[in-house]
Every structure is written in C-alpha cells, then in structure tokens.
Amino acid sequence: MDLAKLRQDAAALLADGRAGLVIGFRERAGACVPAFVTDADQADALVYDDTCIANLAAYLRKPEIRQRRPVALVARPHVMRSLILLKAEHQLQGDDVLVLAVGDDTYHGVLTLAEAERLLNETYADLATDAQVLAEIERLEQMSPEERARFWSEQFAKCTRCYACRAACPMCYCERCIVEKNVPQWISTAAAGHGNYAWNVIRAFHLAGRCIECGACEAACPQGIPLMLLNALLAREARDQFDARPGYDAEAEPVVGSWNKDDDEGFIR
Amino acid sequence: MTQTSTKPDAATGADAAAQPWSPRIVAFVCNWCTYAGADLAGTSRLQYAPNVRIIKLPCTGRIDPLFILKAFEQGADAVLVSGCHPGDCHYTAGNYHARRRWGLFRRLMEFTGIDAKRLFFSWVSAAEGQKFADLINAVTDEVRQAGPFDPTNPARKRPWT
Amino acid sequence: MKILDASKLSDLADTLAGAGYRVVVPVQDGDRVRYAEWSPGATIRTDAFPVNSAKDFLFPRSEVIDRYQLDGDDFTPLEVRPPAPRTVLLAVRPCDAASLAMLDTIFNWDYEDDLYNARRAATTVVPLVCTRADAQCFCTSVGGAPDSSAGADALLHPADGGSRLILEPLTDKGKALVEAAGGALADGKAAPDAPADVPARFDPDKVRAWLADNFEADLWDLLSYACLGCGACAYACPTCHCFDMQDEATRTESVRLRNWDSCGFALFTKHAGGHNPRPDQAARWRNRVMHKFSYIPERFDLVGCTGCGRCARLCPAGMAMLEACTRIEEEARKAPAHES
Numbered sequence: 054m055d056l057a058k059l060r061q062d063a064a065a066l067l068a069d070g071r072a073g074l075v076i077g078f079r080e081r082a083g084a085c086v087p088a089f090v091t092d093a094d095q096a097d098a099l100v101y102d103d104t105c106i107a108n109l110a111a112y113l114r115k116p117e118i119r120q121r122r123p124v125a126l127v128a129r130p131h132v133m134r135s136l137i138l139l140k141a142e143h144q145l146q147g148d149d150v151l152v153l154a155v156g157d158d159t160y161h162g163v164l165t166l167a168e169a170e171r172l173l174n175e176t177y178a179d180l181a182t183d184a185q186v187l188a189e190i191e192r193l194e195q196m197s198p199e200e201r202a203r204f205w206s207e208q209f210a211k212c213t214r215c216y217a218c219r220a221a222c223p224m225c226y227c228e229r230c231i232v233e234k235n236v237p238q239w240i241s242t243a244a245a246g247h248g249n250y251a252w253n254v255i256r257a258f259h260l261a262g263r264c265i266e267c268g269a270c271e272a273a274c275p276q277g278i279p280l281m282l283l284n285a286l287l288a289r290e291a292r293d294q295f296d297a298r299p300g301y302d303a304e305a306e307p308v309v310g311s312w313n314k315d316d317d318e319g320f321i322r
Numbered sequence: 323m324t325q326t327s328t329k330p331d332a333a334t335g336a337d338a339a340a341q342p343w344s345p346r347i348v349a350f351v352c353n354w355c356t357y358a359g360a361d362l363a364g365t366s367r368l369q370y371a372p373n374v375r376i377i378k379l380p381c382t383g384r385i386d387p388l389f390i391l392k393a394f395e396q397g398a399d400a401v402l403v404s405g406c407h408p409g410d411c412h413y414t415a416g417n418y419h420a421r422r423r424w425g426l427f428r429r430l431m432e433f434t435g436i437d438a439k440r441l442f443f444s445w446v447s448a449a450e451g452q453k454f455a456d457l458i459n460a461v462t463d464e465v466r467q468a469g470p471f472d473p474t475n476p477a478r479k480r481p482w483t
Numbered sequence: 484m485k486i487l488d489a490s491k492l493s494d495l496a497d498t499l500a501g502a503g504y505r506v507v508v509p510v511q512d513g514d515r516v517r518y519a520e521w522s523p524g525a526t527i528r529t530d531a532f533p534v535n536s537a538k539d540f541l542f543p544r545s546e547v548i549d550r551y552q553l554d555g556d557d558f559t560p561l562e563v564r565p566p567a568p569r570t571v572l573l574a575v576r577p578c579d580a581a582s583l584a585m586l587d588t589i590f591n592w593d594y595e596d597d598l599y600n601a602r603r604a605a606t607t608v609v610p611l612v613c614t615r616a617d618a619q620c621f622c623t624s625v626g627g628a629p630d631s632s633a634g635a636d637a638l639l640h641p642a643d644g645g646s647r648l649i650l651e652p653l654t655d656k657g658k659a660l661v662e663a664a665g666g667a668l669a670d671g672k673a674a675p676d677a678p679a680d681v682p683a684r685f686d687p688d689k690v691r692a693w694l695a696d697n698f699e700a701d702l703w704d705l706l707s708y709a710c711l712g713c714g715a716c717a718y719a720c721p722t723c724h725c726f727d728m729q730d731e732a733t734r735t736e737s738v739r740l741r742n743w744d745s746c747g748f749a750l751f752t753k754h755a756g757g758h759n760p761r762p763d764q765a766a767r768w769r770n771r772v773m774h775k776f777s778y779i780p781e782r783f784d785l786v787g788c789t790g791c792g793r794c795a796r797l798c799p800a801g802m803a804m805l806e807a808c809t810r811i812e813e814e815a816r817k818a819p820a821h822e823s
Contacts, residue, residue: 082618086801089708107799111711117704117763193433199472202435206476211512213535213544213718213743220713221799231388233750235729239388241479242729242742243545247395250476251388254434258387261426273799275534275715277515283430290429295422309426312418314408317425322444322457396733482547482738483565 055160056101059127059153062163064096066125072151073121076112078105087112091121101127101155108269110135110223113145125151125163130177131267133169134300135223138265140166141303144226170303178301182266186285193282209249211276214242218256218280221273224263231255257283262291262308265300345465347374347400348393349458350385352416355406355447362451370455371462374402381405383416387427390441394477400440400465404457407445417445436477439468485650485661485668489641492529492648495667496521496573502663504607505570507540509533518575529574529611532796536721537572537579538586541602544718548598549739553732567601571660572608573639578622578791580610580634582721588783589724607656611639611648616679619792621805623681627789630678637661642673649673684805685812687776687786693815694777698769702814706807707768709800710747716794716802717745722775722787725751746770772807 059077066072067090077099079088085105090096109126112118128136133152139145145166152169154161161172193201216232219225232240232252240255241248257264257280264284271280291297294317297308351357357378363370379385382405393401403424411417424443432438442461446454471478487495496506506521509528516531518539550561572580587603590596613620613629622628632638637657640649650668652658661668717723727744730737744751747767753759761767779787788804795803 081801081803081806084801087709089705091705107801112708115708115711115764117765118708190433198432198435198437201433202472202475202477205434206474209476213714215714215718215745216748217711217713217715217799220711229750238731239392241731242727243731243740244742245545247477247479250434251391251395254391254430254477255388258427258430261430269799273713273715275719275797276517277513277534283433286433287426287430290426294425309423310419312415312422314418316418316421318408318421320425320428320443321421322442482550482736 054158059160060096060099064093068093072123072125075125076109077127106272108132108223108267114226122149125153127153130156131265133173134265137170137303138300141305182285186281190282190286208278209253211278212249214244217273218270221269261287262297263299264288343470345373345399345462348398349374349376349402350389352382352405353378353380354412356404358448359446359450359454363455366451368455370458373462374458381413381416382420395479399471402442404444404446407447486647486671486673487668489646489648492527498664498667499571505568506573508573537575538721545742547738548741551737553735567605570606574611577610577631578627578789579721580608581627581631581789583634585722585785607636607660608634609637610635613679614641614676616681619795620681621684622790623683624685625687625786625788625790629681640675642675647673685808689815690776690808690811691780693811703765703769707765710764710768710802711800712747712764714745714747715797718743719793719797721789
C-alpha cells in the first residue's frame with residue numbers, strides 16, 4: 054500500500070483547507086491507535102495496516118469532531134460502508150466527509166462520499182462475513198436451545214456494562230441510549246444476569262439490518278465477548294430474508310423501518 | 323362488547339405458587355384486530371385455556387422487542403404476538419413493519435437460547451373469535467408440552483442476592 | 484524461607500481453597516486473562532496482564548445495598564448482608580495491591596462503607612513481584628514499584644530464574660496464610676530474581692503543578708479527540724471507585740443497586756434539566772486526569788493512579804494515561820507553572 058501517498062494526500066487536504074481534520078492511525082508502542090491530524094506537518098505520523106480495526110466513522114458523532122468538518126477519514130471498505138449508511142440515515146451530508154480510501158493492500162486516494170460509494174459497488178461489492186464467525190454461528194445453531202442459553206449465559210456474565218461496544222460503533226449515535234432510559238426502565242442496570250442479557254440482545258437488535266460487520270464492537274470489548282456472532286447472525290438473516298446490503302446505497306431505506314408485501318410470514322399462524 | 327368480565331385477562335392468577343405448573347403466556351395484541359377477536363371469543367362464550375394474559379397495544383407496529391424480553395424476564399413461559407392480517411392494519415402498514423422486525427428478532431431469540439417453541443406469532447382479525455380461541459388452546463397445549471421456561475435461562479430474572 | 488515451585492502455584496491455590504479461602508488468581512478465560520475465583524483445572528497465568536483489577540472482589544461492579552418487600556401499602560425493609568468470604572488475592576500485580584490503600588481511604592473518608600470494609604477485612608493480599616513489564620507499565624512514575632509491598636500481606640518473589648517462588652509474609656494475615664498453606668510450601672533457599680526494569684516516565688508533581696494552572700488549556704481538546712466516551716478505562720482501573728445508585732422495583736419487591744459508573748460517560752454529570760457541566764469529552768477526560776493527579780493528591784496526599792496501564796491496554800480508542808501525563812509534563816516544561 055502506498056503509505057507515502059496517503060500521508061501526502063492528508064497533508065495536502067489540511068494545507069489547502071479541504072479538510073479541517075484528518076483522522077487516521079498512528080503507531081504507539083507497537084499498536085495502532087487513532088490519530089487526529091490537524092496540521093499538514095503531522096501527517097507523516099499516519100500509518101495503516103490490518104490491525105487498524107477501529108471504525109473511525111464513530112468519531113463523526115462527537116460534536117467537537119463535527120465542528121471541524123469537512124473531516125477526512127482513513128477508511129477501509131467496511132468503514133466506507135458505515136459512512137454511506139450514516140448518509141442513508143441522514144446523519145451525514147455528502148460534503149461533510151472525505152475518504153482516504155484503503156483496501157486490499159491498495160490506497161485508492163482521496164474520495165468523496167459519492168466516489169466511495171462507487172468504489173464499494175465496483176470493487177468491494179461482496180464483502181463476506183468472516184468465515185470463522187460464520188462457522189461459529191453454525192456450530193451454535195447445531196446446539197440445543199439449552200446449550201445455547203448456557204453459552205450466552207457464560208459470555209454475558211463477563212459484561213461489565215462499560216458500553217465500549219456501543220462507543221466503538223458508528224451506528225450507535227443515539228444521544229440517549231435505550232439502556233439509559235429509566236422511565237420506564239426496560240433494561241436492568243445491574244451488570245449481571247437478565248440486565249446483561251437484555252442489553253447485549255437489544256444492542257445487537259438495534260443494529261439489525263444496519264451492521265456492516267466491521268468488527269469494531271467486538272475488538273473494543275475489554276472482556277472478549279463474541280459480539281460479532283450476534284451481529285453477523287442478524288446480518289445474515291437480514292440478507293437472506295430481506296436482501297439487505299447496508300452501506301452500499303446512500304439512498305436506501307432502512308431494512309427494519311421499511312417493508313415489502315411479500316416478506317416471509319411462514320412463521321405467522 | 324361491554325361485558326368486561328369475559329375478557330381473557332380476567333384469568334390472571336390461575337396458577338398460584340402452590341398449584342402445579344401451568345403455562346403462563348403473555349399475549350401482545352393490537353387493539354383493532356386481535357383484541358377485538360378476543361373480545362368476540364368472549365362475547366360468543368367460546369371456551370379457551372385461561373393461561374394467557376393479554377396486553378393490548380394500538381398496533382403490532384408498537385410492539386417493541388423489549389416487551390418480549392420483559393415478559394420472559396418476569397416469568398412468562400411463552401409469548402404470543404398477534405395483530406391484523408396483512409392489508410388490514412388500522413394504520414395501513416404497522417403489521418408489515420412488525421412482521422419484518424419479528425422475522426429478525428425471533429432468530430436472535432433462538433440464537434441466544436430462547437426456544438422458538440416459546441415465541442408465537444399470528445394474525446387474528448376482529449371477526450375471528452373462533453380462530454382466537456383455537457389459537458390460545460393450541461399455544462397453551464404446545465407450551466405445556468415444552469414445559470416451564472428454564473429459570474436459569476439468561477433472559478430470566480433471578481432473585482436478587 | 485518459604486518456597487514453592489513456580490509450576491505448583493495451582494497446588495497452593497488448591498490448598499488455600501481447601502483451607503477455606505476464596506482464592507482469587509489470574510486465570511485464562513477464553514482469549515483473555517482475568518482475576519477470577521480459583522477452581523481446580525483452571526490455568527493460572529501470571530505472564531499476561533489481567534483485564535480486570537483486584538477491586539472487583541472488594542467493590543463489585545453491581546451489588547444490592549438495600550432491599551424492600553412491598554405488599555400493597557405495606558413496606559418492609561429486608562436486611563442486606565452481602566457475603567464477605569475469607570479471600571486471598573493471590574499472585575495479583577503489585578500495582579493492584581497498591582490500589583487498595585487508595586480504595587481504603589476513599590471508602591472511609593466521609594462515610595465508612597460497611598460493605599467494602601467487611602470484604603476488605605476478610606481479604607489477604609499476596610502480590611507477585613513483576614519481573615517483566617510492558618510499554619504501558621508506569622508504576623515507578625507514580626510512587627510504585629514492580630516489587631512494591633504496598634497493600635500486601637505477603638509477597639511472592641519469583642526466584643531461581645522463574646522456576647521457584649518465595650512467599651514472604653509481611654503481616655499477621657500473611658502469616659496466617661503461610662500457616663494455612665502448610666505443605667504446599669517448603670522450607671528452603673532460593674535466589675530472588677531481579678524485578679522488572681520500569682523506567683520512570685514522568686513526575687506526578689510536575690503534572691499536578693501544570694494541572695493547577697491549566698483547567699482551560701487547549702491541550703485538553705487535543706488529548707481527548709480519540710476518546711469515545713465509554714467506561715472501559717474506569718471499569719478496568721484499580722482505583723476508579725465512582726458508582727451510581729439505581730432503584731429497581733416490581734410490585735412485590737424493590738432493590739437499591741450500587742453500580743460502577745464512569746466520569747467518561749456523558750450521562751455522569753448530565754442534569755435532569757438537560758444542562759451538562761461537562762459538555763464534551765474534553766471536559767470529561769480532563770476530569771479523569773484531574774481526579775487522579777490533582778484532586779486525590781490534594782485531598783489525601785496520594786496519587787490516584789497506580790500506573791498499571793490497564794486503561795491504555797484496553798481502550799478501544801487508544802487513550803492512555805501514561806501518554807497524557809508525559810504530554811502534560813512536556814507542556815509544563817514549555818511553560819513552567821507560576822511560582823506562588
């Protein structure tokens with residue numbers, strides 16, 4: 054990948070004022086962490102590799118970041134999908150964001166959102182669910198409901214309710230999350246038992262048909278809860294049942310929130 | 323339609339702790355079709371199992387998955403969601419929206435360990451008093467077969483310690 | 484000198500469990516290492532940093548602190564007495580043991596917290612001296628050390644090139660533990676290994692001095708851009724102790740819960756009327772730094788951070804206390820604080 058070109062582009066965007074902020078990645082003690090570049094001469098700190106999993110689109114909900122629009126983001130294809138989906142959900146205007154597009158060992162240059170959408174559909178139209186995640190979903194589906202309940206019981210028991218999963222997700226942009234509403238209180242606040250079950254299930258469900266499977270939530274979870282199993286299951290169902298392809302069409306209606314007369318109702322008596 | 327005593331939810335309390343287990347089913351129904359269907363079953367003096375507690379909402383489109391979670395959390399053995407047939411929604415499309423939501427949510431429930439045998443969906447119109455009575459009997463029988471909802475299921479609230 | 488084979492740490496855990504201790508040790512759990520109650524068959528991992536801190540066992544993430552029974556208009560308070568089992572925190576990090584001094588102070592400052600104190604009194608702390616540190620370790624910058632005995636009732640020293648462990652009792656609780664360990668320990672000699680080399684990275688006094696003059700500094704914006712506002716750092720932190728009270732009730736019972744809370748959450752300071760005195764993440768992250776390096780030192784003459792580096796290891800956004808403090812010290816060098 055042409056890192057030098059990426060740095061050069063980032064510097065140019067800042068130098069000529071096309072971007073007020075470049076968000077990318079830098080290296081710190083052997084790990085890749087988000088970088089916030091405001092001056093052209095800092096652009097050389099930018100790096101990119103496969104370990105840069107954080108979905109930088111999540112930063113676009115922060116008011117202090119939005120103040121610096123247009124913002125340029127280093128974005129792999131999944132992150133580009135997040136941006137397209139944010140636009141489809143009216144969270145972004147087309148000119149709020151520029152994309153420093155990276156993917157498959159290639160640097161694609163600086164793209165507008167519309168250009169990123171075209172690139173996605175031309176080059177990255179078939180981003181598949183991680184094979185390991187799919188295999189694990191299938192393994193769980195072979196289990197009895199009791200075994201699955203036990204599996205999730207153990208997983209959710211780890212949850213401390215730090216909400217790192219929510220924070221890391223660009224699609225979790227609600228100003229007040231359902232889990233923080235207490236009149237009425239739908240989800241128990243205790244970081245245990247039924248509260249943890251309800252939180253993790255509802256978090257996943259609120260992303261049904263919206264998750265683009267970037268993996269940022271699972272990577273963010275300090276406790277190692279396999280959140281992508283839930284997300285990928287719903288992504289698969291949304292795809293199989295409703296042909297959902299979130300993040301490929303900035304004009305698309307939300308999957309849950311629209312309907313089709315011919316939707317499956319074999320399960321309804 | 324005015325005899326409130328025939329409403330199915332008058333059956334609450336049928337299984338006090340001392341009595342042998344009997345299915346406890348929570349039904350979330352829409353105001354315009356299924357609730358009216360239940361009312362018709364009542365005014366028609368149709369007999370059906372007293373195991374269902376009906377919660378009436380304006381529309382199936384108003385039924386948040388959190389309601390279903392809450393019912394299981396608080397001790398339901400099964401949940402039934404029922405509304406207007408496609409095309410009959412009082413609000414034009416609430417049931418279409420709900421259908422899509424359930425199509426996904428029921429998969430998530432199954433995947434996280436709530437047996438699909440405990441989640442029921444149906445369309446019952448205001449004219450289908452008999453269908454409502456038959457449905458409740460069938461659902462009750464099936465839940466009886468499935469047995470009580472496992473108190474150690476992660477969805478279930480356990481006593482505070 | 485009481486010694487044991489390093490590979491026999493699980494035997495020691497077994498013996499102590501047999502003697503009636505709840506034994507908390509770092510164990511492998513999926514792809515993470517965490518402090519958890521010992522159960523036979525678990526794999527003890529002293530070579531990786533646990534994702535949780537020792538505070539979990541003294542100040543749990545959620546606990547019921549009050550309970551009521553409701554029957555119509557009748558309202559009956561029920562007694563709440565959470566268990567405070569005899570516990571040993573075995574082979575915990577010295578920075579976790581050191582955090583207890585801070586928690587002891589906080590939970591007994593203006594109010595004596597019976598729940599914490601009961602568990603604390605029943606707890607024996609046995610840290611394991613660190614012979615290795617990583618890039619996020621900075622205990623020596625905040626008054627700690629890889630072989631610190633702060634907060635310890637006994638100390639485990641790796642010895643003979645990591646093949647043995649020396650157990651050195653320091654307090655009566657520590658001596659009682661050695662006694663309970665019985666045959667799991669042998670009398671013998673071993674040469675303690677050198678503790679890890681953890682270079683001091685900044686001076687907390689200089690950080691504190693800069694903080695005193697720079698509440699409104701532009702640097703806060705820069706330092707907090709990356710923060711996404713979750714609670715991962717606070718919940719992993721051995722000294723963070725903020726909690727929220729929640730009442731949860733049904734028609735027949737009500738409980739009052741004490742749950743961990745974090746100043747990183749926007750909701751932490753949001754008023755009912757909608758005003759938020761800490762309106763952005765810069766204000767929230769500033770509070771986190773201020774609390775640990777200014778308010779706590781001012782009030783208790785302690786540094787509110789033990790330099791464990793967990794927050795940086797676990798932060799999904801790459802925030803790091805060490806980096807913030809070194810950056811602040813750099814800034815302080817550029818513009819020295821006013822002498823007053």
